[in-house]
Amino acid sequence: MRANLRLFLGGVRTSWAMYLTWLSPATYFGVRIPRMVLQSLFFVFLAKAAGGDTLARFALIGNAVQIAVFFVLQAMWEVFDNEKWNGTLQFLLAAPANWLPMMLGKCMASYGDALVSTTLTFAVLIPALRVQVDPINLLRAVPLILLTIASAGALGWLIGAISLSIRWGHLICNMLGYLMIVLCGINFPFSALPGAVQTLGDLLPVTHGLLAIRAVIDGASYASVLPWMGMEALIAVAYAALAWLAFAQRLRATRQSGTFEQV
Amino acid sequence: MKRVNLGATLRIFWDSCILQSKERAISQYFMATLLFQPVIFTLISVGTYLYGRKPDFGLFAITGTGLISIWNNNLWTSADIIYDERRSGTLSLILASPTAFPIVLLGKSFTNAITSILAMGITFATGIIAFRLPIGIADPVDFLIGLVLIVISITCLGLVLGSLFVLTRNAVEYVTVANFPVYILSGLSVPLTLLPLWTRPFSAVLAPTWGNILLNQSAQQVGANLLPGYLWLIGLSVLYLVAAGILYKRVEYLALRAGSLEQW
Numbered sequence: 455m456r457a458n459l460r461l462f463l464g465g466v467r468t469s470w471a472m473y474l475t476w477l478s479p480a481t482y483f484g485v486r487i488p489r490m491v492l493q494s495l496f497f498v499f500l501a502k503a504a505g506g507d508t509l510a511r512f513a514l515i516g517n518a519v520q521i522a523v524f525f526v527l528q529a530m531w532e533v534f535d536n537e538k539w540n541g542t543l544q545f546l547l548a549a550p551a552n553w554l555p556m557m558l559g560k561c562m563a564s565y566g567d568a569l570v571s572t573t574l575t576f577a578v579l580i581p582a583l584r585v586q587v588d589p590i591n592l593l594r595a596v597p598l599i600l601l602t603i604a605s606a607g608a609l610g611w612l613i614g615a616i617s618l619s620i621r622w623g624h625l626i627c628n629m630l631g632y633l634m635i636v637l638c639g640i641n642f643p644f645s646a647l648p649g650a651v652q653t654l655g656d657l658l659p660v661t662h663g664l665l666a667i668r669a670v671i672d673g674a675s676y677a678s679v680l681p682w683m684g685m686e687a688l689i690a691v692a693y694a695a696l697a698w699l700a701f702a703q704r705l706r707a708t709r710q711s712g713t714f715e716q717v
Numbered sequence: 718m719k720r721v722n723l724g725a726t727l728r729i730f731w732d733s734c735i736l737q738s739k740e741r742a743i744s745q746y747f748m749a750t751l752l753f754q755p756v757i758f759t760l761i762s763v764g765t766y767l768y769g770r771k772p773d774f775g776l777f778a779i780t781g782t783g784l785i786s787i788w789n790n791n792l793w794t795s796a797d798i799i800y801d802e803r804r805s806g807t808l809s810l811i812l813a814s815p816t817a818f819p820i821v822l823l824g825k826s827f828t829n830a831i832t833s834i835l836a837m838g839i840t841f842a843t844g845i846i847a848f849r850l851p852i853g854i855a856d857p858v859d860f861l862i863g864l865v866l867i868v869i870s871i872t873c874l875g876l877v878l879g880s881l882f883v884l885t886r887n888a889v890e891y892v893t894v895a896n897f898p899v900y901i902l903s904g905l906s907v908p909l910t911l912l913p914l915w916t917r918p919f920s921a922v923l924a925p926t927w928g929n930i931l932l933n934q935s936a937q938q939v940g941a942n943l944l945p946g947y948l949w950l951i952g953l954s955v956l957y958l959v960a961a962g963i964l965y966k967r968v969e970y971l972a973l974r975a976g977s978l979e980q981w
Contacts (some may be wrong), residue, residue: 474866481887485894492897499907500762504769513765625749632757642768 458555464560467518472536473563477608490521490571493579498583501641509642511585515668516640519599522568523606524631524662529564530610532624533557534701538618547705554698567605594595595670598683605690609659611697618704629695634660659693662686723886729816733824740801741794741832750793755786755836759843762906767848776852779844780932781906784925786836787871788905792896794829795875796888798822803886812883812972819876826875830868834975859935859943863922866950867928873957874924880964884971904929 461607477486494517501513534557537543546553580587610627618625635641637655644665646654663686666679676683741747762778802808811818844850854860878895882888901907902916903925912920920926931946 481890485887485890489894489897492894492901496900496907497761499901499911500765501769503908503911504765504771506769506773509765509769599925622745625745629749629753629757631760632754636757636760636764641765646764646768 458552461551462559463554465556466562469533469619471559471564473567478505483514487574490525490575492519494521494523494575494579495582497635497641498579502583505642507585510583511587512643512668513641514576514583515587516584516635516664518572519578519602519660519664519667520631520638520640521575522572522599522603523634524533525571526564526568526603526607527610527613527627527631528624529567530561530607531614531617531627533560534611534614534618535623543708547709553705559689561611565600565603566609568607569600572599572603588673591671591673594676595667598663598667598670598679598686601683601686601690602660602667605659605663605686605693608690608693608697612693612700615697615700615704618701634658637661637662640664657689659686659689662689723765726820729820730824730827733821734828737798737828738832741819741829747790747794747797747829750786750790751833752839753918755782755791755839756843758782758785758906759840760847763844763848763850765874769856770811772850775848775850776936777874777908777933778906779840779850779852780837781900783906784867784902784903784929784932785905786817786840787833787868787926788903789896790833790836791826791830791871791875791893792878792899795826795878796882796892798825799879799882800888801972808883809977818969819880819961822876822879823872826872826879830872830875834864834868854936856935856939856941859941860932863928863931863935863943863946863950866947866954867924867931869952870924870928870950870957873954873961874935876961877957877964880961880968883968892921899923899925902926921949922953922956924950927953 494514497511497517498513502510505512537546576587576592579585609630613623613626613630617626635683637647637651638644638660639647639655640660644652644661649657662682666682666686669679669682670676723878754869759779759782762782763775766772766774766778799808802811811821844852882891899905901912902914902920903923904920905925909920909926911915927946927949931943931950934941934943934946
C-alpha cells in the first residue's frame with residue numbers, strides 16, 4: 455500500500471513537472487485561458503441565437519463542463535502516448551512496480567487543469583453574459599463535475615490504450631470531443647436527439663453526469679440525481695476497466711514480441 | 718530595381734502547390750479537419766437551430782460552418798507549413814535561398830485554401846442527409862464567384878499569419894486561440910447582431926465576414942447587390958498582401974541580421 459502511494463505521488467510530481475515545462479505562464483494565460491473561454495462563448499452564442507437566453511444558459515453550463523472534458527480527453531490519451539514517445543514504456547515493462555498507481559498519479563495535473571478550466575469558464579461567462587446561476591448550487595455541483603471529468607478521463611485512457619499502435623489518438627480525441635457536444639446534450643437537450651443517437655449518447659461519459667449537474671445547479675437535491683450519478687460512475691468504471699485491460703494487453707503483447715516499435 | 722522572372726516564379730509557385738498537395742494527402746490531421754470536422758460542426762450548429770425552432774437559419778448555419786472549415790484549414794496549415802519546415806530543418810534553407818519565401822508560402826497556402834473548398838460541399842451534404850433540409854443555392858454563379866474570392870482572400874490572410882509564425886515556435890499554440898474569435902467576429906453560424914457595436918470594426922477587417930455575407934446573399938436570393946461584398950474582399954486581399962509583404966521584409970531582415978532562426 456505504501457509503495458503504491460509512493461508510486462502515485464511520484465506520478466503526481468512527474469505530471470506537475472511536465473505541465474510546468476509545457477505550459478509557461480505566458481502560454482497558459484495568453485493562449486490556454488482565452489481559448490477555453492472563447493470556445494465556450496462561440497457555442498453559447500450559437501445557442502442564444504437559436505433559443506434565446508434559456509438555451510444560452512443551458513449551453514453555458516454544458517460548455518463549461520465540456521471544455522474540461524475536451525482537455526481531459528486529450529490529456530489522458532497523452533499520458534499513455536507520452537510513455538511511448540518519451541522512451542519510458544520499456545521501463546514500465548521492466549520495472550517490478552505496479553504501473554497503475556503511477557499512471558493515475560500522472561493524470562492528476564490534467565484533472566486539476568480541467569477543473570480550473572471549468573471554474574474559469576463559469577467565472578468569466580456568467581457575469582459577461584448575465585446568466586442567472588445560483589453560486590451556492592454551482593458549488594454543490596462541484597463533486598458531480600469532478601465525477602464527470604473523471605468519467606471522461608476514463609474514456610481518454612481507453613483511447614490512449616487502444617491508439618498506442620494506430621497513432622490516431624490525438625485525432626480521435628479531438629473529433630470525439632466535438633462530437634460529444636451533439637451526443638451528450640451539451641448545446642441542446644439530449645432528449646431532442648433521435649432514439650438511435652440517444653442510445654449512443656447513453657453509453658458515453660458526460661451525458662448522465664451533465665443531467666445531474668444541471669439538475670443540482672437548478673436546485674435539485676443529491677438524492678434526486680442519484681440514478682444519474684450512479685450511471686455516470688458505472689460508465690466511468692466500465693471505461694477505466696476496459697482501458698486497464700487494453701493497456702495491460704498491450705504491455706503483454708510487447709513483452710511477447712520483444713519489440714517496442716510496433717506499439 | 719530587381720527583375721522578376723515570371724516563368725521561374727510560376728514554376729516555384731506550382732512546385733510548392735504540388736509538394737503541399739502531397740504532404741496534405743498523407744496528413745491525417747488535415748484530412749480530419751477537412752472531412753470530419755465540417756460534419757460535426759454542421760450537426761452542432763444546425764441541430765441547435767432546429768432545436769430552437771429556427772429552421773430558417775439552417776442555410777445560414779451551413780454556409781457559416783463551411784466557412785469555419787475553410788478558415789480552420791487555412792489557419793492550421795499556415796502554422797503547420799512553418800512548423801513543418803522548421804522541424805524538417807528546411808526553414809532556414811528556404812529563407813536563405815534566392816527564391817522569395819512568400820512565393821513558396823503562397824503556393825502552399827493556396828493549395829490548402831483550394832482543397833478546403835471541399836469542406837463547403839461536405840457541410841451542404843451533411844445538412845441535406847442528416848437533417849433533410851431543403852437546401853438550394855438561389856444564384857450558383859454568384860455563390861461560386863464569392864467562394865473563389867473568399868479563398869483568395871483567406872490565402873492572403875494566411876500569408877500574413879505565415880510571415881508572423883516564422884518568428885515563433887509556438888505557432889500551433891497561437892492558432893488554437895485564433896480560430897474561435899474569428900468565428901464569432903465574422904458571424905459564422907452566429908448572427909453579428911448578438912455582438913456589441915464596438916466589435917464591428919474588427920469584423921469589417923476580416924475576410925470571412927464578407928465571405929459569409931456574400932455566400933448567404935447569393936444562396937438566398939437571385940440578383941442581390943453583391944458588389945460591396947466583392948469590393949470588400951478584393952480590397953482586403955490587397956491589404957493582406959501589402960501587410961504580408963511588409964511583415965515578411967521585417968521578418969527576413971531580423972532573421973538575416975541574427976544569421977539564425979534558432980533564437981525564435
